[in-house]
Amino acid sequence: MGKGKNKTHEPKNERQQRGANGHSARQNHKHMEMKYDKSEKMKFPVKLAMWDFDHCDPKRCSGKKLERLGLIKSLRVGQKFQGVVVSPNGQGVVCPNDLEIVEQHGASVVECSWARLEEVPFNKIGGKYERLLPYLVAANQVNYGRPWRLNCVEALAACFAIVGKMDWASELLSHFSWGLGFLDLNKELLEIYQRCTDADSVKKAEKEWLEKLEMETQERKSHTKKTDIWMMGNINRRGNGVQSDELESGEDSEQSGLENSEQPIEYDALGNAIHVDSVKSRIMLSGVSEDEESDFEENEKPVNYDSLGNLI
Ligand SMILES: C[S@@+](CC[C@H](N)C(=O)[O-])C[C@H]1O[C@@H](n2cnc3c(N)ncnc32)[C@H](O)[C@@H]1O
Structure with missing residues (x-):
């Protein structure tokens, strides 16, 4: 049975009694606070948080791993987050101008399955600064090479990288064998986003990048068509x-x-x-x-x- 705080199909009283790590809510609360204090001692410079809906295999779940490392705090449904909320429900995109919010209040994510987004009560979570990420490509083992669908640690790292905190991004990703590959894979694009200012400028840079990609794809296709002739x-x-x-x-x-x-x-x-x-x-x-x-x-x-x- 899953242990996530915000497991969607559990009876309410069970959810109240037992949270992440299978402890009672009270124990868990203390436990999480301890963990969070510990994470601050573990020197992560800003608050990291997630709403965990327990949709994913705990062994593969990057959010849960950050939690085990004591780096991230679990939030309950109904709790809001003051920092940047990197979320599929975001309106604008993360941009360098978000630096101050991130430095003061940190960043959070929604730990859930991409396939079960409709089960997430987005109206009961989130915060004032809900953001999408612009086009970036996943480097994690589950969705390698897929654009936009980053996992939690990639999403947090992307947020930090865009606002210019590459050291924070690297620190988080360094706990995953494939992690730093995310920064390599997206190096050029992240540098482009870092040179932007507000959300509009990031969207513009993203659009230009996508147009360039599209052109390259068309060129490759026409080249392939020409070379396919050899197959004939x-x-x-x-x-x-x-x-x-x-x-x-x-x-x-x-x-x-x-x-x-x-x-x-x-x-x-x-x-x-x-x-x-x-x-x-x-x-x-x-x-x-x-x-x-x-x-x-x-x-x-x-x-x-x-x-x-x-x-x-
Ligand atoms: C859907 S969960 C999947 C988590 C995955 N099971 C894991 O192991 O981390 C990934 C979360 O990262 C954030 N995220 C990833 N890509 C994003 C994007 N393109 N825009 C906004 N948020 C994104 C969101 O908070 C999203 O809910």
Whole structure:
């Protein structure tokens, strides 16, 4: 049974009796205070807090690990937080101008599952400074490479990094084997956000970054399209005089001809693209004579490939 303070499906009296770590509410309160005092002694410079809905596997949960380390304080539903609340329910984005709030009151997160956000009573948690994070990419083992979906420690670290507290970000992440990879992965982007001021400027920087990404993706796609032609075998053998450099330039490409064709495409044993509806077209495309083709059919079973190159 989960131990999170804000477990959603537990009867109310049970929730009141037992909180994080399975202690009674009173014991737990003392325990958490002790932990929190301890975390201050552990020298984390500002308050860290989370509402824990106990949705996640405790072994994989970064919030719970911070709690075990005594670095973060658990909050109850109904409690608000004075510092920056990094939350999927945020309105604006974290920006360098949030530095003062962070320095004075710290930062918090909502420890819950991305898949169960609708179960979180956002109206009963949060605070005055609820913030989204701008585009950043997760480096944690569960969501590696996924944009926006950071885990709790990444979200706190991102908040600190954006307001210019890289040392705090590194300190938190250093407790996770993959942690500092988050800062490496997002280095360039974090530096861009750090040079911003208010939320609007961060949003603008994010937009420009996303546009750049989109352009790069399009370029990669068109490059891939051009190079995919190699997967189609020796297209020059179809005998209509179209040469590879013409195809590369995108003019009258056989690739697009085949892709746009309604006819099914097969690949011969050498990977040459062939239309399957007529033996004639197969001969023409592969550049083999009719005689040779019939010979081939008699002596060997034809080998066909689907569009992914699988043998069929
Ligand atoms: C949904 S929980 C998932 C926690 C995960 N199970 C873990 O091990 O840490 C992650 C929390 O980090 C914060 N967070 C992560 N990415 C965010 C983003 N792009 N915008 C706002 N908050 C974010 C939110 O508080 C969010 O609820």
